[in-house]
Amino acid sequence: MNQMSERAKTPRVLRLHGDDNLVVSVDPVLPGAVAEGVTAISRVPKGHKMAVVDIAEGAPVLKFGQIIGFATAPIRAGEHIHSHNCAVKVFERDYKFAEAAVEETILPIEQRRTFEGYKRASGRVGTRNYVGVLTSVNCSASVARFIAEAVNRSGVLDDYPEVDGVVPFVHGTGCGMAGQGSEGFATLQRTEWGYAKHPNIGGALLVGLGCEVMQIPGLMEDHRIEEGETFRTMTIQATGGTRKTIERGVEMIREMLPTVAAVKRETVPVSELMVALQCGGSDGYSGITANPALGLATDMLVAQGGTGVLAETPEIYGAEHLLTRRAATREIGEKLVERIKWWEDYTARNGGEMDNNPSPGNKAGGLTTILEKSLGAAAKGGTTTLRGVYLYGEPVTERGFVFMDSPGYDPASVTGQVASGCNLVVFTTGRGSAFGFKPSPSIKLATNSDTYQRQEEDMDINCGDILDGVPIEEKARQIFEEMIVVASGKKSKSEEFGYGDNEFVPWQIGAVM
Structure with missing residues (x-):
């Protein structure tokens, strides 16, 4: 018997929990192969499941000792289990709230491992040091990209090796949406502000169109943001159009680069x-x-x-x-x-x-x-x-x-x-x-x-x-x-x-x- 046919008859499978009524194939299982003491009656591809006992229609299918579905037809031992014979249905779960909660032992700070990161004024630590060009609305997305591309192409970052790059964070919304008080508006605001203050962002420029639902002044007021050396804002309409906004945006980023680059990695x-x-x-x-x-x-x-x-x-x-x-x-x-x-x-x-x-x-x-x-x-x-x-x-x-x-x-x-x-x-x-x-x-x-x-x-x-x-x-x-x-x-x-x-x-x- 050659090695290939022998391997086909003894494929590797995994039974992940003692209660499971299936195994997971590590190797392809071919009909006639024996795995976990069961003879396969259908082909089971890598990573797929094979029944190791007969499973009645409507009975639970168990993996990791947990229910992953219910048999939609009788499943014989050795049969491939997948979408053709297993599906989800509603069943009760016992949440047992907080029953397994424990107090973990946390190492004292002097015994903890360290890495080299960027300490921020907020007290948080970054793993990278980017300048972000954020947008309040999709209408300013192209201009934000143009600004980032202009800075990255200019060669100015060669003088600031501590800066990882200028990244445009553009999206498809910010207008044509429900405003203040709506779930979508609040979610977008949290996301924008989360990036503006992120420890991996050393400096940020927020660009808007000017007439959008997601107004920059409102965002700043709601999240108590103030403009400063490393956080600037502008709108295309107030700045005078596309070209002027790109030029002014590039200028603003050039102005913040020395401050962004002044932060060095240190052991934390x-x-x-x-x-x-x-x-x-x-x-x-x-x-x-x-x-x-x-x-x-x-x-x-x-x-x-x-x-x-x-x-x-x-x-x-x-x-x-x-x-x-x-x-x-x-x-x-x-x-x-x-x-x-x-x-x-x-x-x-x-x-x-x-x-x-x-x-x-x-x-x-x-x-x-x-x-x-x-x-x-x-x-x-x-x-x-x-x-x-x-x-x-x-x-x-x-x-x-x-x-x-x-x-x-x-x-x-x-x-x-x-x-x-x-x-x-x-x-x-x-x-x-x-x-x-x-x-x-x-x-x-x-x-x-x-x-x-x-x-x-x-x-x-x-x-x-x-x-x-x-x-x-x-x-x-x-x-x-x-x-x-x-x-x-x-x-x-x-x-x-x-x-x-x-x-x-x-x-x-x-x-x-």
Whole structure:
């Protein structure tokens, strides 16, 4: 018997919990192959699921010891489990608010690891030192881009090596929307101000048209912002048109560059890191390799006094009970459930449902339902106590593990996390997302070795070798160490390519009028 046929009969599979009625394939499982003592009766691709016992129609399908769906037809042992025979239905969850909350031991400051960061007057610490050109409305987006491009092309930044660049943060809204008092208006305001004061932004120029709903004076008044040496504003209409605004904008940035560049990196504790925990292009391995490894790295960060921010509310749907049990208080857990209910209503009003979330790529990678996807996604948050639940772009004030409400769409979610204060992003992907961000650098973790080898130039760390026996604790330590060196100035793979100029996508809530 040749090696290939022998391998086909003894594929590697994983049973993730003793209560599971399925296994996950590490290798493709062919009909007739024996895995976990069960003979396969259908082909099971990599990362997909195979039943190890007969599952009756209507019975729960279990992975990670949790319900990921219900059989829509009888499933025989050895059969492929996927969208054709497994789906979501409503069932009760026991939230057990705050029952698993613990007081973590935080290392004394003198024992904490350090990184090289930019101390700001606000007391926060940056990992990068950009100048941002913000816009109050889409009508000023092109001018903002022209200003940033003019400065970046001029060569003036050669004299300021401490400045990482000038970045236009443009968006598609700011007018044709409900104004003061509306949810969408408040969300955009929080996002704009979150970037204007972000520790990775050494200086900011806010450009408007002049007649938009999102008025610059109102934004400044609502958030108690004052113009100063490193925060300037202007409008196209008041300045005299496109050319004059570009020229004046370039002049304003030139004026602030010496002050922005005067701030140097210095040694600070890693407790000053606030890390956005993200995933995109997830697959059947996400919840087995990269996400739990990132979760352990998050636990390490929390033990050092740092902060991990989980988001993507539609992608913890069905796993929220695991987070409410870890909530520090019942009130924090209830706030998370309130956001889940808001999303159920929001999707229903817009003709969708929460299980619409898994994308075609997710499903091709082995994820069948939102419940399965969410259980894997929640693993990024580690095991520590949930210390707070925040609105999109709301400033995060608690240290430790927290949650921020956001869509599952990666650019919109990360935009909110960064507005909330995240100065670093760690992003897991199975299918091969090539995501990058500014002003906060993004570290990319591949969930499987195939994706890592195929897109090695995009991936910072391969977590697929966990399937080959690398201890997950060792991988978590590698991720934690990468956080420190990237925070200290090492460029991530996406930074080397220059990603980040087009990924600023504020969540647009409400009617466009």
